[in-house]
Structures are given as C-alpha cells and as structure tokens.
Amino acid sequence: MPVLQTAIDPASEEFTARRAEYLERISEIDAEHAKAVAAGGPRYVQRHRERGKLLARERIEMLLDPAAPFMELSPLAAWGTDFHVGGSLVTGIGVVEGVECAILAHEPTVKGGTGNPYSVRKFLRLFDIAKENNLPLICLVESGGADLPTQSEIFVPGGRQFRDLTEASASGRPVISLVFGNSTAGGAYVPGMSDYTVMVKEGAKVFLAGPPLVKMATGEVSDDESLGGAEMHARTSGLADYLAVDEMDAIRIGRQIVSRLNWRKAGPEPSLPADPPVHPIQDLPGIVPVDIKQPFDPLEVIGRLVDGSRFDEFKPLYGTSLVTGWASIQGYPVGILANARGILFSEESQKAAQFIQLANQIDVPLVFLQNVTGFMVGKEYEQNGIIKHGAMMINAVSNSRVPHLTINMGASYGAGNYGMCGRAYGPRFLFSWPNSKTAVMGGQQLAGVMSIVARQAAAARGVEFDEAADTALREKIETQIDTESIAPFMSGKVYDDGIIDPRDTRTILGYCLSIVSNQSIEGVKNAFGVFRM
Structure with a gap:
C-alpha cells in the first residue's frame, strides 16, 4: 500500500504561527x-x-x-x-x-x-x-x-x-x-x-x-x-x-x-500491522488552522493517523473535493472519507456512495473526517442533478451498517453534515476538534440570506428598506450563529461525544475500533433502497 508523502515544513513561519494559535485554543x-x-x-x-x-x-x-x-x-x-x-x-x-x-x-x-x-x-x-x-x-x-x-x-x-x-x-x-x-x-x-x-x-x-x-x-x-x-x-x-x-x-x-462474566468479543481482532505513522501526529496543530475558512490538505492529516502512513486512495482523479481510500488504524482495517475543499459536488457524492457500498461489501468500518460547507448550489449544479446525487450519498450513509466513526476537523455545515455522517446519522462515536463548528451555515452567510429575504419582502410591499435596522440584525444573527456553532456549545448540548486534542485522534480512533469490535461487523448487502440515478 502506498505511503503518503508530506509537504509540511515544521520550521516554516506559517506552521509555527498556526501551531501557536491552535495550542492556545x-x-x-x-x-x-x-x-x-x-x-x-x-x-x-x-x-x-x-x-x-x-x-x-x-x-x-x-x-x-x-x-x-x-x-x-x-x-x-x-x-x-x-x-x-x-x-x-x-x-x-x-x-x-x-x-x-x-x-x-x-x-x-x-x-x-x-x-x-x-x-x-x-x-x-x-x-x-x-x-x-x-x-x-x-x-x-x-x-x-x-x-x-x-x-x-x-x-x-x-x-x-x-x-x-x-x-x-x-x-x-x-x-x-x-x-x-x-x-x-x-x-x-x-x-x-x-x-x-x-x-x-x-x-x-x-x-x-x-x-x-x-x-x-x-x-x-x-x-x-x-x-x-x-x-x-x-x-x-x-x-x-x-x-x-x-x-x-x-x-x-x-x-x-x-x-466471571465469561465475556467474549463478537467482532474481529486487528488483522494488519499496527506500526505508527511515518509522519508525526504532533504536527497536526501546525497543519490545521483555527480559522475554518483557511484550507488544509486532509492527506496531511490522514498520513498522521493511519498505520505506517499507508493509504490506498480510491478514485483519486474523480471528485477531488472528497478523498476516499483504504488504510488501517491500530491494525484495524478502515475506509476513510475526508473533505478536501469543503464543498460536495455531484461527482463527490457519487464517489462517496460507491465507496460506502464497497466498505459494506467487505465489512470494513468507515471513518468520516469532516470539513464540509455543504453541497454545491447554483443553476448549473441543480440542472446537473446535485439534489439526486446528494440524496444518493445521504442514502448510502443512512443505510450503511458497518460502524461509522466521525471526527469534525473544521466545518460541518448544512446537508454536508448529513452526508459526512453527523450526529443524526448514527455514528458509533463522534468527536470534535477544538476549532470545529457545526451549523446550518456560517453566521455571515445566514445573516446575508436573511438580509436578502427581508430586502425582497420590502420591495414586494413597496416600502423603503431600513438599512440601519438590517445592519443591526445582521450583526445580531452573525453573533448568535457564531456563538451557537462553536465546539464547546455543541459539546454542551451532547451533540458530540467530546472535544479532543487532534494529537489524541489516532489513539481514540484505535480505541473506538476496538470497542465496536465487541459487536460483529457486517455491512448491508444490496439493500440501500432506491438510488436516483
């Protein structure tokens, strides 16, 4: 299996600044x-x-x-x-x-x-x-x-x-x-x-x-x-x-x-070499930005979580905003889905649905690494079937029967939260990183939508739009959404299973994989319901 390479320079100014900011968080x-x-x-x-x-x-x-x-x-x-x-x-x-x-x-x-x-x-x-x-x-x-x-x-x-x-x-x-x-x-x-x-x-x-x-x-x-x-x-x-x-x-x-319980695990034992990653997991605070608007390469994260940094990427040239592939963590085989650029297009949705089916076919747990702003919108994408393709991905996630483990690395917005196995979709465990946010959309975007709707309503009634009131309302909405989407707020509501230090992620995922193996692991076979093609 290929070993992931890294482009990270721990001595760089960008890395040092990101690390210091993340450690503060x-x-x-x-x-x-x-x-x-x-x-x-x-x-x-x-x-x-x-x-x-x-x-x-x-x-x-x-x-x-x-x-x-x-x-x-x-x-x-x-x-x-x-x-x-x-x-x-x-x-x-x-x-x-x-x-x-x-x-x-x-x-x-x-x-x-x-x-x-x-x-x-x-x-x-x-x-x-x-x-x-x-x-x-x-x-x-x-x-x-x-x-x-x-x-x-x-x-x-x-x-x-x-x-x-x-x-x-x-x-x-x-x-x-x-x-x-x-x-x-x-x-x-x-x-x-x-x-x-x-x-x-x-x-x-x-x-x-x-x-x-x-x-x-x-x-x-x-x-x-x-x-x-x-x-x-x-x-x-x-x-x-x-x-x-x-x-x-x-x-x-x-x-x-x-x-004296005579207890035995019903699931599989680790079956692959559990050697540590080639790239140090201690680098993660310098790789992942606190500001979720800043991009980062999920392969740099995967290379610090999986055994020997080995990752067999599936469909690497298709739907490149979503990384999918096979690896192992602490000796347990896993399939991984990780957001690369935040947005899910039709190609990414179809790729995910196929990958989830394959994992169920071979009874392998799935790890979802979330950093998603949602499914793509716009006339071109609607005409190309983003709704039915997004539904295909969500259908696959909903009906998959292998264990799902979810890590929110950054953003988890809109229906992207659903497609990437948010809490409502029953992951066995879901943990958040300190920088993560979860909401319908970002505060600025939501405030903008509300402003547009109010402006259109005023025009339809033939009344003058109150710009000052609109500005005040936008600020209020942004503050509210930004406050209610942060990791401690979501964890306080018990919408995740805890906020973890990224450097502990491999250990926690390995332990979770051991825990889910107390139950037999059997994927669904040919019973995903109707995929709208």
Missing part, C-alpha cells in the same frame, strides 16, 4: 475540562472526603485495570448553561478485568449527584453506545435522584433509562450497580433493575421514598437504615446481592463480578 478547551474535573469545588469535595468517600473519578480509576485507558464521554455536557459543566455525571468506556465496559458514575459533590436535563442526555447517550457496541454496563451509584426544579424536563425522557437497563439484561449485556451512597426515588430502580447489585455497608441508602416523604405519605416513622440501608437490603429485602464493608471492597467485588 487547546488550552482554552483544557480549562473548560478542568471545571468538570473539579467536580463540586473545594468545599464540597472536602466535605465528601471527610465522610470517608471517594470522588467519582477516583472510583472509576480504582475500578479499571492498572494502566488501562478510560475514554471519557461528554465531559462538557451542560457547558454554557446554568448547570455544572459535566452534567453531574462521569461517563465513558474503560477496561475492567480485560473487558471493555460502559461506565457511569454519579458525581455526589455536585448537588448530591442529582440529575438535570443534561444528565439525562448524557446517560442516554452512554446507554446507546453500550447497546450499539454490545458492552456490559457498570453504574457507580450515589445520587439524590432528579433535580426537582427541572423535573418537567427530566421525568418523561429520563424514564428511558429503566427501559434501557432491562433491555440490556434481556440482550445478554450484564448491568452491574455498585451503590456507595443515596440512591433514592427513581434512582432506586437503577440497582433494582441491575443484574448484580453491590451495596456499601453503612453507606448505601436505597429507597423509593426517604423517611420524610414516607411520613408525609403514610404517617409511618422510620429511619434510613431500616427503610433502605445496605444491611437491610442484603439480609431482608434481598435487593443487595453483595454487602461490601467499604468503598474499596465494593470496587473489588465489582471487578470480581466482571471477571
């Missing part, structure tokens, strides 16, 4: 991640420790195999809202006793671990990932239930978690709950619907209604321990399968349970 994202890691802040962290308890991330660290990776998901959930960054939860994929598991940990130092609307989005996303990739689920429980002031946004969608837990068990994916503290109201159903439940003695409290609510509802006077204590559930109700003496013992028991 990475630092800004790191600062936002630090807010999530800080949990509830020094005061609440100290109070939690004084109770002899571990923090959520410490529990996860103790649960994982030594030196095992943990791919945290949606760490910036709720960014830009009144809720704490992180959504009062830590979620991700980690290796326990050699088994890749989906892990959820409540963050009790943030409002007692109570769930808000972004917590719901976050844990439902984790459950979807666990289902799609056939992963066991481990819940590290300490939560006061729902954040009651926002119950109208939580109660209805949040109920899906209980359905998902029971469906996981029914499909043979074990659910394990380790209960460290309160698990009240709806939260009591998490251990109740788990296959295995471990409770910490004198720590876990599991009940549908605590003593105050019981008294209000029935007049009965009770205490925490007799109503829902760990020892009561272990000896009397039978809800607890194991009684742990402390938190570390609960984690030990949890690992022991996983070791």
Whole structure:
C-alpha cells in the first residue's frame, strides 16, 4: 500500500504561527475540562472526603485495570448553561478485568449527584453506545435522584433509562450497580433493575421514598437504615446481592463480578500491522488552522493517523473535493472519507456512495473526517442533478451498517453534515476538534440570506428598506450563529461525544475500533433502497 508523502515544513513561519494559535485554543478547551474535573469545588469535595468517600473519578480509576485507558464521554455536557459543566455525571468506556465496559458514575459533590436535563442526555447517550457496541454496563451509584426544579424536563425522557437497563439484561449485556451512597426515588430502580447489585455497608441508602416523604405519605416513622440501608437490603429485602464493608471492597467485588462474566468479543481482532505513522501526529496543530475558512490538505492529516502512513486512495482523479481510500488504524482495517475543499459536488457524492457500498461489501468500518460547507448550489449544479446525487450519498450513509466513526476537523455545515455522517446519522462515536463548528451555515452567510429575504419582502410591499435596522440584525444573527456553532456549545448540548486534542485522534480512533469490535461487523448487502440515478 502506498505511503503518503508530506509537504509540511515544521520550521516554516506559517506552521509555527498556526501551531501557536491552535495550542492556545487547546488550552482554552483544557480549562473548560478542568471545571468538570473539579467536580463540586473545594468545599464540597472536602466535605465528601471527610465522610470517608471517594470522588467519582477516583472510583472509576480504582475500578479499571492498572494502566488501562478510560475514554471519557461528554465531559462538557451542560457547558454554557446554568448547570455544572459535566452534567453531574462521569461517563465513558474503560477496561475492567480485560473487558471493555460502559461506565457511569454519579458525581455526589455536585448537588448530591442529582440529575438535570443534561444528565439525562448524557446517560442516554452512554446507554446507546453500550447497546450499539454490545458492552456490559457498570453504574457507580450515589445520587439524590432528579433535580426537582427541572423535573418537567427530566421525568418523561429520563424514564428511558429503566427501559434501557432491562433491555440490556434481556440482550445478554450484564448491568452491574455498585451503590456507595443515596440512591433514592427513581434512582432506586437503577440497582433494582441491575443484574448484580453491590451495596456499601453503612453507606448505601436505597429507597423509593426517604423517611420524610414516607411520613408525609403514610404517617409511618422510620429511619434510613431500616427503610433502605445496605444491611437491610442484603439480609431482608434481598435487593443487595453483595454487602461490601467499604468503598474499596465494593470496587473489588465489582471487578470480581466482571471477571466471571465469561465475556467474549463478537467482532474481529486487528488483522494488519499496527506500526505508527511515518509522519508525526504532533504536527497536526501546525497543519490545521483555527480559522475554518483557511484550507488544509486532509492527506496531511490522514498520513498522521493511519498505520505506517499507508493509504490506498480510491478514485483519486474523480471528485477531488472528497478523498476516499483504504488504510488501517491500530491494525484495524478502515475506509476513510475526508473533505478536501469543503464543498460536495455531484461527482463527490457519487464517489462517496460507491465507496460506502464497497466498505459494506467487505465489512470494513468507515471513518468520516469532516470539513464540509455543504453541497454545491447554483443553476448549473441543480440542472446537473446535485439534489439526486446528494440524496444518493445521504442514502448510502443512512443505510450503511458497518460502524461509522466521525471526527469534525473544521466545518460541518448544512446537508454536508448529513452526508459526512453527523450526529443524526448514527455514528458509533463522534468527536470534535477544538476549532470545529457545526451549523446550518456560517453566521455571515445566514445573516446575508436573511438580509436578502427581508430586502425582497420590502420591495414586494413597496416600502423603503431600513438599512440601519438590517445592519443591526445582521450583526445580531452573525453573533448568535457564531456563538451557537462553536465546539464547546455543541459539546454542551451532547451533540458530540467530546472535544479532543487532534494529537489524541489516532489513539481514540484505535480505541473506538476496538470497542465496536465487541459487536460483529457486517455491512448491508444490496439493500440501500432506491438510488436516483
């Protein structure tokens, strides 16, 4: 397979300037991640420790195999809202006793671990990932239930978690709950619907209604321990399968349970040499501009992500605004689609549809490297069939059954977001780079469209167009769109699985390919629906 060459000069002035600007953007994202890691802040962290308890991330660290990776998901959930960054939860994929598991940990130092609307989005996303990739689920429980002031946004969608837990068990994916503290109201159903439940003695409290609510509802006077204590559930109700003496013992028991699951991956193992790229991945911050209007060569990115920088390009002379080809990442074969100049024409759309069909024919996962402004518009392109050709590409993406992994490297605008497998098209994982933006179109373009429409409406009514008001409206729209399209905003809405440093992309893609291999990989054969030719 050909080895990609590079035209990058790390000593050049352009490279140095781009790198410095990009590293500054990475630092800004790191600062936002630090807010999530800080949990509830020094005061609440100290109070939690004084109770002899571990923090959520410490529990996860103790649960994982030594030196095992943990791919945290949606760490910036709720960014830009009144809720704490992180959504009062830590979620991700980690290796326990050699088994890749989906892990959820409540963050009790943030409002007692109570769930808000972004917590719901976050844990439902984790459950979807666990289902799609056939992963066991481990819940590290300490939560006061729902954040009651926002119950109208939580109660209805949040109920899906209980359905998902029971469906996981029914499909043979074990659910394990380790209960460290309160698990009240709806939260009591998490251990109740788990296959295995471990409770910490004198720590876990599991009940549908605590003593105050019981008294209000029935007049009965009770205490925490007799109503829902760990020892009561272990000896009397039978809800607890194991009684742990402390938190570390609960984690030990949890690992022991996983070791006895007799778990095997259903998908393929790496089959190709996993040698590192010839070109250093550390170059990426100097290759990719922060300003998404500036072009860059996706082959320079691919050459720093794939094994040995080897890439067998498919149709290199046709539809050159989209790069397609075959490679491997950490030994796993992949097909790659990467935008070269942002716009998708008819040729690129047809090329993509054929390539996606080929990947399904040979059961190979697809990696989408987005930097797309949309499908081309204009009379010539409409007459040449851009709609039906764009629909062909979107049809192929929609009906493809091999795993899709998406990285937003820059722009992800308009229907190009759909064609390049945005969130609505079900990629197994979707990560964003710090410079990326996602929207219907750029702020300047959208403001211009609104201005043209308003100007035409004024002319149709025969009234004078208010230029000053138009200028003010355009500025307002540009500001709004630019604010709502940036990576932290999209990540805050849980529209991606996290913002990553480009230099971590190869590692993350390799881990994702290992995760998707927990499920058998079988592409769709001759069932893509009708392609409008």
